[in-house]
Amino acid sequence: MNLRRGIPMLGWLAAMLALGPASQSLSAQSFRDLRPRPYPAFESPDFRRAVARGTRTGTGRPGPTYWQQRAEYDLSARLDPVTRRLVGRGTVRYYNNSPDTLGTIFFHLHQNLFAPGEVRNRVVPITGGMSLTRVVAQGSTLSATAGPGTGYQVDGTKLAVRLTIPLAPRASAEFEFAWEFQVAPDGGPRGGDDGEVLFISYWYPQVAVYDDLSGWQVDPYLGNAEFYMGFADYHVALTVPEGWLIGATGVLVNADSILTPVVRERLAKASLGGSPVAIVTEAERGPGRATVRGRDGTLTWRFGATGVRDFAFGTSADYLWDATVAGVGDRNGDRVEEKSMIHTLYRPSRRAWAWNQSAIYARHSIEFLSLLLWPYPWDQASAVDGVTSCSGMEYPMITCIGGSRDTLSLYSVTVHELAHMWFPMQVGSDEKRYSWMDEGVTRYNQALGMRDFFPNYDREAITRESYLEFARTGDEVELMRHGDQYPYDSRAFGVASYDKMATNMVTLRGMIGQQRFMAGLREYGRRWAGKHPAPWDLFHTFNEAAGQDLWWFWRTWWWETWTLDQAVAEVTVRGDSTTIVIEDRGLAPMPVRLAVRRPGGGTQRYEIPVEVWLSGARRYELTIPSPVASVEIDPEHLFPDIDRRNNLWRGI
Numbered sequence: 318m319n320l321r322r323g324i325p326m327l328g329w330l331a332a333m334l335a336l337g338p339a340s341q342s343l344s345a346q347s348f349r350d351l352r353p354r355p356y357p358a359f360e361s362p363d364f365r366r367a368v369a370r371g372t373r374t375g376t377g378r379p380g381p382t383y384w385q386q387r388a389e390y391d392l393s394a395r396l397d398p399v400t401r402r403l404v405g406r407g408t409v410r411y412y413n414n415s416p417d418t419l420g421t422i423f424f425h426l427h428q429n430l431f432a433p434g435e436v437r438n439r440v441v442p443i444t445g446g447m448s449l450t451r452v453v454a455q456g457s458t459l460s461a462t463a464g465p466g467t468g469y470q471v472d473g474t475k476l477a478v479r480l481t482i483p484l485a486p487r488a489s490a491e492f493e494f495a496w497e498f499q500v501a502p503d504g505g506p507r508g509g510d511d512g513e514v515l516f517i518s519y520w521y522p523q524v525a526v527y528d529d530l531s532g533w534q535v536d537p538y539l540g541n542a543e544f545y546m547g548f549a550d551y552h553v554a555l556t557v558p559e560g561w562l563i564g565a566t567g568v569l570v571n572a573d574s575i576l577t578p579v580v581r582e583r584l585a586k587a588s589l590g591g592s593p594v595a596i597v598t599e600a601e602r603g604p605g606r607a608t609v610r611g612r613d614g615t616l617t618w619r620f621g622a623t624g625v626r627d628f629a630f631g632t633s634a635d636y637l638w639d640a641t642v643a644g645v646g647d648r649n650g651d652r653v654e655e656k657s658m659i660h661t662l663y664r665p666s667r668r669a670w671a672w673n674q675s676a677i678y679a680r681h682s683i684e685f686l687s688l689l690l691w692p693y694p695w696d697q698a699s700a701v702d703g704v705t706s707c708s709g710m711e712y713p714m715i716t717c718i719g720g721s722r723d724t725l726s727l728y729s730v731t732v733h734e735l736a737h738m739w740f741p742m743q744v745g746s747d748e749k750r751y752s753w754m755d756e757g758v759t760r761y762n763q764a765l766g767m768r769d770f771f772p773n774y775d776r777e778a779i780t781r782e783s784y785l786e787f788a789r790t791g792d793e794v795e796l797m798r799h800g801d802q803y804p805y806d807s808r809a810f811g812v813a814s815y816d817k818m819a820t821n822m823v824t825l826r827g828m829i830g831q832q833r834f835m836a837g838l839r840e841y842g843r844r845w846a847g848k849h850p851a852p853w854d855l856f857h858t859f860n861e862a863a864g865q866d867l868w869w870f871w872r873t874w875w876w877e878t879w880t881l882d883q884a885v886a887e888v889t890v891r892g893d894s895t896t897i898v899i900e901d902r903g904l905a906p907m908p909v910r911l912a913v914r915r916p917g918g919g920t921q922r923y924e925i926p927v928e929v930w931l932s933g934a935r936r937y938e939l940t941i942p943s944p945v946a947s948v949e950i951d952p953e954h955l956f957p958d959i960d961r962r963n964n965l966w967r968g969i
Contacts, residue, residue: 350935352901352933352935353904354906355868355873355906355931356872357868358853358856358868358871358872358875358876361853363531364851367380367529368380370382371383372384373529373851373853373854374857375857376857376858377840377841377844377853377854377856377857377861378858379844379845383529384414385528385547385548385848385849386411386413386415386524386528386547387411387548387549388409388410388411388412388524388550389409389410389412389549390407390408390521390550390551390553390628391408391409392406392521392551392554393553393617394406394520394521394554394555394556396500396555396556396557398557398561398634401499401500401502401510401515402497402499402500404497405494405495405496405520405521406451406493406495406496407493407494408491408492408494409491409492409494409522409524410491410492411484411492412489413486413487413488413489414487415527415529416486417486417532418483419480419483420483420484421477421478422478422484422490422492422524423475423476423477423478423525423533423535424492424523424524424525425519425522425524425525425535425538426447426475427519428444428519429446429447429474429538430446430474430538430540431443431444431445431501432444432445432446432447432473433446435474436537437539438539438541438801438805439506439540439541441504441505441506442502442504442509444499444501445498445499447496447498448496448497448498449469449471449476449494449522450495450496451496452469452478452492452494453492453493454480454490454491454492454493455490455491457481465479466479473537473538474537475525475537492522494521496522500517503704503705503706505706506706507519507710507717508703508710508717509704509706510704511704511705513633513634513635513664514632514633514635514702514703515704516629516701516703516704516707516717517629517630517631518629518717519627519629520629523546523627524549526546526547526747526849527547528849530849530851534747534750536749536799539801541800541801541803541810542749542750542752542800542801543748545746545849546626546745547626547745548625548626549624549625549626550622550623550624551566551567551620551625551628552619552620552621553565553567553620553621553622555619555630555632556615556616556618557618557632558604558614558615558634559609559611559616560603560607560608560634561608561632561633561634562602562607562633562634562638562662563631563632564631564632564636564660564662564701564715565629565630565631565714565715566622566625566627566630566712566714566715567620567621567622567625568620568697569618569619569620570620571618574609574616576607576608576609577606577607577608577609580597580607580608580638583596583640584596584640584658587640587642588642588656589642590641590656591641592641593640593641593661593676593677594639594640594641595637595639596639596660597636597637597638599665602634603634622713622714624847625713625742626741626742626745627712627713629712629713631701631702631715633664635665636663637663638662639661639673639675640658640659640660640661640676641658641659641677642656642657642658642659643658643679643683643684643693643698644656644684645657645683645684645693646687657693657696657698658696658697658698659680659683659698659699660676660697660698661676661701662701662702663675667702670721671724672702672722672727675731678731678770679699679700679731681732681766681769681770682728682732682735682736683738685765685766686732686738686739686766689766690739690838690839690842691739691839691846693738694846695713697714698714698735698738699715700715700716700718700735701717701718702718702719703718704717704719705719705720706719707719708730709730711734711735711737711738714738716734716735717734718731718734725774728767728770728771729763729776732762732763732767733759733763736759736762736763737759739762740758743842743847744841744842744845744846744848745845745848745849746849746851747851748800749799749801750799751797751851752810752813752814753814753815754852756818757815757817757819757821757822758819758838760815760818761777761819761823764780764819777819777820777823780816780819781816781820781823781957783812783816784816784820784957785957787808787809787812787816788812788878788880789959792808793813793878794809794810794878795813795878796814796817796821796875797875800814817874820957821875822834823955824874824957825859827910827953827955827956828870828908828955833863834859834862836862837862837863840862841854841855841859844858852875856871869906869927869931873905877904879905880903880905880957880959881903881907881957881958881959882902882959882963883900883901883902883950883956883964884899884900884901884964885897885898885949885950885964885965885966886898886936886963888945888948888966888968890943892943893942893943894940894941894942894943895941895942895943895944895945896938896939897938897940897941897945897948897966898936898937898938898939899936899938899939899950900936901930901934901936902935902963906927906931908924908925908926909924909925909937909951910922910924910950910953910955910956911939911948911949913941914945914946914947914948915945916944923939923941925937925939944968945968946967946968947967948965948966949965950964950965951964
């Protein structure tokens with residue numbers, strides 16, 4: 318960053334502070350004429366330290382010494398739908414790729430959100446949380462302890478495991494856990510049990526992220542802000558009653574052992590492409606039809622997933638199952654288009670909510686986003702009918718969709734949640750601290766998918782108006798805020814993380830052009846897929862794509878709640894010339910895109926560069942030849958102007 322660009326703002330502040338008693342005579346009008354001049358979007362201290370160490374760069378690329386941790390999970394769980402209790406066991410092998418020796422390894426126990434007495438920022442059902450019945454580290458069985466020394470300590474949703482032998486760089490350690498918990502009833506965030514479907518999320522001890530920026534990221538799970546997760550490989554065995562169907566992260570690896578021959582034949586047919594295939598119909602549910610029979614009335618489904626950040630699943634005896642295939646493009650550069658299976662599972666009653674079209678919606682979403690961004694990398698994607706409290710919630714290779722829907726709503730939530738397969742499932746940002754990095758980018762991509770599927774539906778305009786409506790209330794909160802630090806029971810979090818960020822993306826696209834914008838977005842994904850970007854990695858990448866340092870833009874729209882209000886203040890005709898006065902009445906500086914229409918129907922375009930406003934000006938005069946029929950600022954609505962009533966002047 319060019320730190321000298323901060324001088325005008327500092328100089329203005331110094332000048333204001335240096336004013337003597339005469340400053341008291343400044344009128345209210347004078348203060349309205351003053352404007353802030355945004356100072357640079359300074360990098361955080363931890364980011365600057367990472368650049369100095371070589372793990373990050375000032376260009377948006379990972380540094381030459383970038384590293385990140387890795388894990389391998391081998392998990393099993395038995396789910397009893399009568400008692401609604403999950404009993405799990407598993408091992409985690411954790412690889413320390415950092416240059417640091419680690420004496421304590423941290424895990425998340427997200428189920429403790431539902432434990433009595435825990436700190437939360439939303440109302441949840443109380444189930445008792447997760448009970449650990451066995452903790453083993455490096456071959457030694459550990460006990461819970463409140464003091465120093467070897468052992469483990471549970472603090473809310475955080476588990477600290479103190480090692481006998483500190484974990485050296487480039488070494489690994491194995492951990493073993495046994496645990497159980499009561500599945501929360503519908504009403505808990507992002508999953509639960511509604512009596513027909515159980516959607517199981519955040520169900521195992523998950524190793525926390527240790528990164529090159531801040532070390533361990535162990536912020537507690539309070540219910541509102543979402544997650545920062547490391548990439549790992551999973552081998553998972555799930556035992557449920559015979560006849561029950563499962564939609565899950567990963568690929569089913571033992572279909573021959575649990576699915577009937579007719580179901581497997583239909584899956585093979587679906588893999589050939591064409592119209593979606595009904596894999597399990599309403600009349601074919603249950604043991605001996607959808608699944609084979611189990612020896613003890615249960616079956617164990619086995620899944621494998623590589624390079625994903627989590628594992629979740631939904632299961633029910635009531636599910637119907639449809640499948641098709643999506644073309645995702647050339648994943649590996651061999652000029653052959655790869656394909657991914659599409660699975661949708663839903664209850665018969667959901668057909669009234671357009672779920673019988675869900676496989677088509679999911680296929681279109683994956684195909685559209687693979688073309689827009691880059692090829693979907695995994696062998697399957699699933700959309701499952703879940704509990705109401707899911708609403709729409711993303712997990713690797715699967716989304717849980719709850720609540721009543723119609724055609725528009727079901728496609729909308731499907732394309733949004735499947736767009737999360739790119740952000741953050743591949744581009745692994747810290748959602749807890751920077752929720753806009755995944756939600757806002759995804760809302761932007763969602764709008765493009767909806768426009769492709771419903772050509773007359775403009776989600777971008779709806780999203781922009783949602784942001785502007787809230788901004789007019791004065792209750793807006795900036796984007797660069799921890800997800801758990803927004804006002805309680807307010808729209809501030811959703812507007813900032815979803816609507817404003819998506820609108821910022823549209824604004825940036827309008828400012829630098831479609832080609833440069835998409836080049837920046839795809840390059841950001843190419844650089845950081847499978848890694849952990851920080852906000853400055855995104856900013857630097859777009860600076861490079863735009864060919865300019867957009868310091869003022871990032872500061873204005875990410876750190877501040879300033880609003881844009883450009884106005885056609887005066888139009889004066891003097892002989893054969895016309896003078897147009899443009900005022901910048903808001904606090905957010907942006908270039909002015911001006912369309913001047915002539916009486917004969919022609920239109921001329923003018924642009925007032927943002928540097929005019931960055932210099933501190935409030936008014937700009939443009940003199941052009943007469944006659945002029947109308948003058949309009951930003952007729953395409955590329956920028957989020959808070960008051961468009963003053964954007965248009967028409968001659969008599």
